[in-house]
Amino acid sequence: MTTAAHAESGGLFGWLDRSHTIAKPGFSRWLVPPAALCVHLCIGQVYAFSVFNLPMTRLIGITESAPDDWRLTQLGWIFSLAIVFLGLSAAFTGTWLDRVGPRRAMFTAALCFGGGFLLSALGIHLHQLWLIYLGYGVIGGCGLGLGYISPVKTLITWFPDRPGMATGMAIMGFGGGAMIASPLSVWLMKYFSSPTDVGVMGTFITLGLVYLFFMMMGAVLVRVPPNGWLPEGYEPPAQPKKMVTTAHVHVDEALKTKQFYLLWGVLCLNVTAGIGVLGQASAMSQEMFPGQITAAAAAGFVGLLSLFNMLGRFFWASSSDYIGRRNTYMIFFALGMVLYAIVPWTGRIDSIVLFVACYAVILSMYGGGFATIPAYLRDVFGTRYVGAIHGRLLTAWSAAGVFGPVLVNYIREYQINHGVPKADAYSVTMYIMAGLLFIGFVLNWLMTPVDEKHHMSEAELKASMED
Amino acid sequence: MTETSHHEDVSAANKVKLVLAWTFVGIPLLWGVFNTLAKAALLFQ
Numbered sequence: 001m002t003t004a005a006h007a008e009s010g011g012l013f014g015w016l017d018r019s020h021t022i023a024k025p026g027f028s029r030w031l032v033p034p035a036a037l038c039v040h041l042c043i044g045q046v047y048a049f050s051v052f053n054l055p056m057t058r059l060i061g062i063t064e065s066a067p068d069d070w071r072l073t074q075l076g077w078i079f080s081l082a083i084v085f086l087g088l089s090a091a092f093t094g095t096w097l098d099r100v101g102p103r104r105a106m107f108t109a110a111l112c113f114g115g116g117f118l119l120s121a122l123g124i125h126l127h128q129l130w131l132i133y134l135g136y137g138v139i140g141g142c143g144l145g146l147g148y149i150s151p152v153k154t155l156i157t158w159f160p161d162r163p164g165m166a167t168g169m170a171i172m173g174f175g176g177g178a179m180i181a182s183p184l185s186v187w188l189m190k191y192f193s194s195p196t197d198v199g200v201m202g203t204f205i206t207l208g209l210v211y212l213f214f215m216m217m218g219a220v221l222v223r224v225p226p227n228g229w230l231p232e233g234y235e236p237p238a239q240p241k242k243m244v245t246t247a248h249v250h251v252d253e254a255l256k257t258k259q260f261y262l263l264w265g266v267l268c269l270n271v272t273a274g275i276g277v278l279g280q281a282s283a284m285s286q287e288m289f290p291g292q293i294t295a296a297a298a299a300g301f302v303g304l305l306s307l308f309n310m311l312g313r314f315f316w317a318s319s320s321d322y323i324g325r326r327n328t329y330m331i332f333f334a335l336g337m338v339l340y341a342i343v344p345w346t347g348r349i350d351s352i353v354l355f356v357a358c359y360a361v362i363l364s365m366y367g368g369g370f371a372t373i374p375a376y377l378r379d380v381f382g383t384r385y386v387g388a389i390h391g392r393l394l395t396a397w398s399a400a401g402v403f404g405p406v407l408v409n410y411i412r413e414y415q416i417n418h419g420v421p422k423a424d425a426y427s428v429t430m431y432i433m434a435g436l437l438f439i440g441f442v443l444n445w446l447m448t449p450v451d452e453k454h455h456m457s458e459a460e461l462k463a464s465m466e467d
Numbered sequence: 468m469t470e471t472s473h474h475e476d477v478s479a480a481n482k483v484k485l486v487l488a489w490t491f492v493g494i495p496l497l498w499g500v501f502n503t504l505a506k507a508a509l510l511f512q
Contacts, residue, residue, distance in 0.1 A: 026478030034488035041492060173492070179499030221488060297510045304507040307500065356510065 016219075018101030023223035029158040029231065031221055036151030036170035038218030039106055042211040043113060043147045044177015046086075047306070049079050049136075051185045055198045059124060062198060070129055078137050085141025087398030090149050094391030095251055097146070102154045106219035109147035114212025116140025121204035147215065148174065149394070152374045153387035157225055160383075161234045164325070164375040168317025171371040175310030179303070181207075227465075241379075243326055243447070247455035248382035250464070254389045257450050259380050262443045267373055268396035268403070269440035270332055273340070273433045274309075274366025276404035280412070280426075281305055281359065287422045288347040288355065301356065308360040309367040316368025317375065325376035326447055332365040333441035340434040344427035370397075380450055384464065407432065 014020065023029075053075050060066040097105040116139040123131030151170050159166035185203055192202030230236075240246050254260050277284065282298040293301065320328040339358045346355040373393065378386045408429050415425040456464070477485070 026476065026481055028477040028481050028485050031481065031485055031488055034492045037492040037496075041495060173496075176496050176499055179503045180495045183499070183502045217491065221484075293510070297512070300507040300509040303503040304510065307503050307507070352510075 013104075016100075016104040016107050018103070018224065021101055021103045021222060021224050022226055023229075027223055029225070032151070032155060032158050032223065033166065033169045035106075035218045035221035035223075036155060037173040038221065039109060039147045039151060039215050040170050040173030041177045041180060042215050043109070043144045044174040045181035045207070045211070046079070046082055046144055047178035048181035048185060049082070051182055051189075052200055052203075055189055055200050056124075058198055059127065059200065062196065068127075074129060078132055081133055081137025082141035082144060083401050084398055085138050086144040086148065087395045087401075089142040089145030090391040090394040091145075092391075093142075093146055094149060094388030095385075097150060097391070098153065098251075098385060098388050101224060102150050102222045103219050105146055105150035106215060106222060109143045109150055110212055110215030110219060112139050112143030113147060113215060114143075114208045116143055117204045117208030117211065121201050121208065124201040124204060145391070145394070149387055149391045151218075151222065152390055153383065154222060154224055156374065156378050156383055156386055157229075159231070160236070161231055162318070162321045163378055164320040164372060165314075165318040167374040168314045168371040171317070171374075172310050172313040172367075174370070175306065175313050175367050179306055179310070241324070243324065243449060244379040245382050245449060245455075247452070248384035248461055249380075249389075249450055249454050250456055250460070251385040251388040251392065253454050253456075254381050254385065254450075255392065257454055259447060259450050260389070260393070262447050263373070263376065263380070264393055264396045265443045266329055266440055266447075267369060267393060268400045269436050269443070270329070270336075270366065270369035271397055271400035272404040272407070273336060273436050273440075274363060274369070274404070275400055276408040276429070276433060277359070278305065278309075278363065278366070279405045280408050284426055285355070288426065289350070289352055290423060292350075292352060301359075304356065305359055305363045308364045312364025312367035313371035315364065317371035320372045320375060325372055325379055326444060328368070328372050329376070329444045330441065332369055333437045333444060336362060336365055336437045337434045337441070340430045340437065343430045344424070347423060347426075380447075382455075384456065384461065 053072055056075050057065045057069050057072060060069045065071075093105075116135045116137075119135030119139060120132045121135075123129065123135055152167055155166040155170055156163045185207065188203040188206055189199040192199030192206075236246070237244075249257070281302050282295075285293045285298045285301050286295065316328055316332075323331075339362050343355065343358050346358060374386065374390050377389050377393065381389050411429045411432060412425050415428060416422060
């Protein structure tokens with residue numbers, strides 16, 4: 001055993017070691033999805049962060065913004081920083097996570113995410129915005145990235161028979177987290193508010209402690225299977241499917257394959273299309289159906305989209321176990337193209353039901369794209385470094401997070417400036433999104449198995465396990 | 468440890484843990500879904 005391994009195996013934090021997380025006989029693998037959900041339901045809060053924006057512009061003025069209060073444009077950076085650091089930490093900590101195991105990674109994610117809230121609460125107390133950038137944006141963002149990828153490989157190893165369903169269940173939690181955090185945050189701000197306080201600081205402290213506890217429960221619950229473990233009655237297919245490898249590709253080697261970049265493009269384009277319209281859903285619904293969809297109804301519409309985003313993660317990822325990952329993405333892109341193209345028509349025929357139905361399916365496929373990608377990576381690159389490769393691939397999400405909203409906002413603004421009525425201004429955007437999905441369709445169609453020259457040899461695999 | 472091992476006989480303690488763990492994550496999730504559906508109902512009123 002190496003010195004580093006000795007240092008890791010004992011002391012106060014010895015229980016975090018991979019060796020202490022190996023499941024004993026009698027353990028049920030169905031305990032691992034709730035462990036993953038403990039983390040993903042918490043970090044999914046990031047999508048609900050906007051509920052704090054307006055109250056944080058009144059920290060001094062309380063009822064209305066005072067001259068020294070923060071502006072919305074300054075506050076918008078908190079979310080952006082968190083998403084950027086999500087991508088960066090997922091990309092750079094994947095290999096570390098692979099080495100130390102899921103429990104230490106979840107524990108660290110809990111400290112970062114919960115601690116980020118607590119540091120931000122201090123930032124509110126001292127009225128120092130940089131502390132919130134550092135707390136929620138940088139440290140919390142690292143917690144997001146680490147928490148997001150930490151259970152993926154473990155779930156895939158526990159469920160070799162249904163990897164899509166397993167990762168879909170966890171990543172569904174990320175979609176559902178905002179549905180819990182949004183009403184909870186509003187309720188907490190109301191509870192902590194007083195004539196001299198908007199209640200944000202108390203809410204941050206409470207959320208920080210609740211999330212810390214919840215995510216720690218995930219870290220305590222999680223277990224890895226013993227080497228070579230397989231579920232009862234499961235036999236790996238004797239004749240592997242064409243797109244499913246039984247070999248393993250090292251994370252650094254994966255970056256040298258065209259498949260990695262094809263999948264990067266596939267994820268980026270699927271997310272760009274979804275995220276672009278998700279951010280505009282409220283305004284779009286009200287402008288396409290003026291006088292029929294009120295602001296309150298539009299909020300309900302956004303909530304409904306979140307629900308389909310969450311359900312799609314489970315549904316599509318589970319379906320991919322039966323129909324294959326490549327076929328699942330073919331459906332996302334082909335059906336997505338049709339739906340984006342007919343959305344403007346639903347406005348013209350004045351059908352709210354059809355409009356909502358189109359968006360519900362689109363958002364289910366947006367979520368499904370996130371949830372199916374880990375199993376797709378496992379099929380293409382094997383299980384050994386799937387966590388680390390998934391982390392690197394999530395940079396596509398960060399890129400799409402910038403590209404999608406910018407594309408939608410600028411196209412819309414350009415059209416309105418050129419005299420297009422607001423209700424019709426989204427048509428071109430929808431057609432461009434459909435075009436992006438066509439490119440995604442082609443990239444996915446080009447996917448082939450990884451060349452054997454990239455596979456790890458038996459000796460390399462053994463050495464990597466010993467490391 | 469053998470090359471390929473199976474152990475699916477879940478102990479009683481782990482069965483209790485299973486129920487508790489799913490309840491622990493299920494309750495907040497259902498609460499969130501309920502709240503979302505209540506809001507979404509406004510869309511069709």
